[in-house]
Amino acid sequence: MMIDGWAVNALPGVLVVPAVAAALLAILPNYRATARLNVMATTLTLICALSLFFGKPQPGPYLLVDDLNGTFIVLTTFVGFTTSIFSASYIGHELEIGRLTPAAVRFYHTMYQMLMFAMNLALVANNIGLMWVAIELATLTTVLMVGIYRTHEALEAAWKYFILGSVGIALALFGTILVYVAARPVVGEGVDAMVWSVLVTRAGAFDPALLDVAFVFLLLGYGTKVGLALLHAWLPDAHAEGPTPISAVLSGLLLNVALYALLRFKMLLAANPAAIAPGPLMVTLGLLSLVFAAFMLYRRRDIKRLFAYSSIEHMGIITFAFGMGGPLANFAGLLHMTMHSLTKSAIFFAVGHVAQVKGTQRIADMGGLTETHPVLGWSLILGVVAIAGLPPLGIFMSEFLVVSSTFAREPPLAILLVAGILIGVAGLFLRLNSIAFGEPRGPAAKAQASYVPMFSHLALVLVAGIYMPPALVVWFQNVAGLLG
Amino acid sequence: MSGLDFDVAHLLAGSLVLVSFLELYQDRLYALLNVYAAHALVLAASVAWQALIQDAPHLYVTATIALIFKAIVIPVALHRMIVRLGVHREIDKVVGVGPAMLAGMGLVALSMVVMLRVTQEADPLTREDLAFALAVVLLGLLMMVTRRNAVSQVVGFMSLENGLVLAATGAKGMPLVVEISVAFSILIAFIVIGIFLFRIRERFDTVDVHALDRFRGERR
Numbered sequence: 294m295m296i297d298g299w300a301v302n303a304l305p306g307v308l309v310v311p312a313v314a315a316a317l318l319a320i321l322p323n324y325r326a327t328a329r330l331n332v333m334a335t336t337l338t339l340i341c342a343l344s345l346f347f348g349k350p351q352p353g354p355y356l357l358v359d360d361l362n363g364t365f366i367v368l369t370t371f372v373g374f375t376t377s378i379f380s381a382s383y384i385g386h387e388l389e390i391g392r393l394t395p396a397a398v399r400f401y402h403t404m405y406q407m408l409m410f411a412m413n414l415a416l417v418a419n420n421i422g423l424m425w426v427a428i429e430l431a432t433l434t435t436v437l438m439v440g441i442y443r444t445h446e447a448l449e450a451a452w453k454y455f456i457l458g459s460v461g462i463a464l465a466l467f468g469t470i471l472v473y474v475a476a477r478p479v480v481g482e483g484v485d486a487m488v489w490s491v492l493v494t495r496a497g498a499f500d501p502a503l504l505d506v507a508f509v510f511l512l513l514g515y516g517t518k519v520g521l522a523l524l525h526a527w528l529p530d531a532h533a534e535g536p537t538p539i540s541a542v543l544s545g546l547l548l549n550v551a552l553y554a555l556l557r558f559k560m561l562l563a564a565n566p567a568a569i570a571p572g573p574l575m576v577t578l579g580l581l582s583l584v585f586a587a588f589m590l591y592r593r594r595d596i597k598r599l600f601a602y603s604s605i606e607h608m609g610i611i612t613f614a615f616g617m618g619g620p621l622a623n624f625a626g627l628l629h630m631t632m633h634s635l636t637k638s639a640i641f642f643a644v645g646h647v648a649q650v651k652g653t654q655r656i657a658d659m660g661g662l663t664e665t666h667p668v669l670g671w672s673l674i675l676g677v678v679a680i681a682g683l684p685p686l687g688i689f690m691s692e693f694l695v696v697s698s699t700f701a702r703e704p705p706l707a708i709l710l711v712a713g714i715l716i717g718v719a720g721l722f723l724r725l726n727s728i729a730f731g732e733p734r735g736p737a738a739k740a741q742a743s744y745v746p747m748f749s750h751l752a753l754v755l756v757a758g759i760y761m762p763p764a765l766v767v768w769f770q771n772v773a774g775l776l777g
Numbered sequence: 778m779s780g781l782d783f784d785v786a787h788l789l790a791g792s793l794v795l796v797s798f799l800e801l802y803q804d805r806l807y808a809l810l811n812v813y814a815a816h817a818l819v820l821a822a823s824v825a826w827q828a829l830i831q832d833a834p835h836l837y838v839t840a841t842i843a844l845i846f847k848a849i850v851i852p853v854a855l856h857r858m859i860v861r862l863g864v865h866r867e868i869d870k871v872v873g874v875g876p877a878m879l880a881g882m883g884l885v886a887l888s889m890v891v892m893l894r895v896t897q898e899a900d901p902l903t904r905e906d907l908a909f910a911l912a913v914v915l916l917g918l919l920m921m922v923t924r925r926n927a928v929s930q931v932v933g934f935m936s937l938e939n940g941l942v943l944a945a946t947g948a949k950g951m952p953l954v955v956e957i958s959v960a961f962s963i964l965i966a967f968i969v970i971g972i973f974l975f976r977i978r979e980r981f982d983t984v985d986v987h988a989l990d991r992f993r994g995e996r997r
Contacts, residue, residue, distance in 0.1 A: 482950030
């Protein structure tokens, strides 16, 4: 009972801690203190999130914790925590070389906590309107952070992200309104008709045609935020021009949060037998993103842009897996999402330090990294090997599961999938070769890096590829079952 | 619901679509802003009427926001801004009036076909409102893609958002409408401040390919 009572208090914790920290960070001027406070706040949030495992509070009209979002919350708070450690050393360096002013750093830390708050709120929201507001808030805070360097390029990137993101969430709102209109005759007027846990139990009686149209809007709207192909135009710019910790959080977390919103609505549609199956739509968009991004990897000259396209590719694979559905594909999708978050943020940690020591993001100016900076160079190689899906790392396992489960059901799709993955792998290694090996170029000064976040992520991915604890497997299977 | 209630709601929502069409062919920024103010005014009237016939006093808040913020504050602020940015004399047109109007009509027809077909179960007022709202949303999107100037793209976005508010108020008894309209107003305020602070005049496309390459950090 003690533990139960604790967990009830822990749910507000994942929201209140970042909110309070954001307020504090807005007031405190000292850089070192604020960086430490930022790390402390994310640690505390992570503890609150972990304690959600030990007993979940009852779903209310606004907040809900179940096994599905529990997984997302823990992943979000964990990567948020490690990124805050990386961010402390990264931002310290930016401050030193004068790329950021102390005022900008204060603003940055405040926004970082606001983003954590918004993402956690979107994840725990039981109300589809509240979820929408939270995703809008997350968009706004990241827009502000992407533009923080105030260069022409950064402002253009922020503006593009802003407009496309706004159109996306506007479409998502229209979809949300349509869901309410579909629910009203069945559930009745008022708050209940927007509460997800109520909707999902009564969705069988909703008007299927309305739900269909609603889902198309939601898919386009939240799909823009996931970075699915044809709606992805904001993503590479936002990743390339913002501070690298934000690239890590965008790729590793925010894309997942938008995907989570889509999954919730997919479950809603799945509960209504007469509505269209959301799967094929997601499969199509996922494959399109994968193949498109794989080809785009070839001509990248900016290192952060390269990995941004790789994120589009992997979000495509994850969307594809969830679109296929069924226990095995969902399991693979969840695993792939987790592994991708960990690996991609580790890569961005490495890339952030590399860009700092080399003073550039251009791939052409950073050859021979393994000679000038062996630790960074080899970590980056390990990260790319992991993200490319080579054994024995975690992504190999999840990609293998996605492919094999697809082969069992839809062989033609699996061929496209494999082709896309292979094209992407070749593109990545082509670029990696010119970054890591060859004639050393650019400054060889020692990096003042914090390696711990990067190493811990890579270690987790490595361990997950070799040995998955049975408890974790059971947990993922359980969540995959929830997804239907 | 009495005939008059429905007719007035229908008239106001229909007018909103009409004003969207007016926006579509304004190529002077000043004129465009004036038409947008009219758009917001019609929206405010429409929301206020919904508040009256639905007996939902909280919708008056949304109507007031539309009236004060969208119909007065934003247009005035943008008027001053375009003078400061020196773009008030610019003519902004990518697609000709004829094709834009034709595309607009196609989109309105599309939204009627889609929404009226899928909402047969819903009550007539919600049905009409949703169909008109989708038309306004699509016309707003059309405006965003046919314009090059950042200010007129923002006007496109704001009229798109007016369509969403219309949809939200038309969905009878929807909770959080006021909160959502406040959240949207904050978003719009940010956008407007953004234009000014960042001095963005144009975006997305420029004839100068070199500028594009530099911006993408991908010059050879």
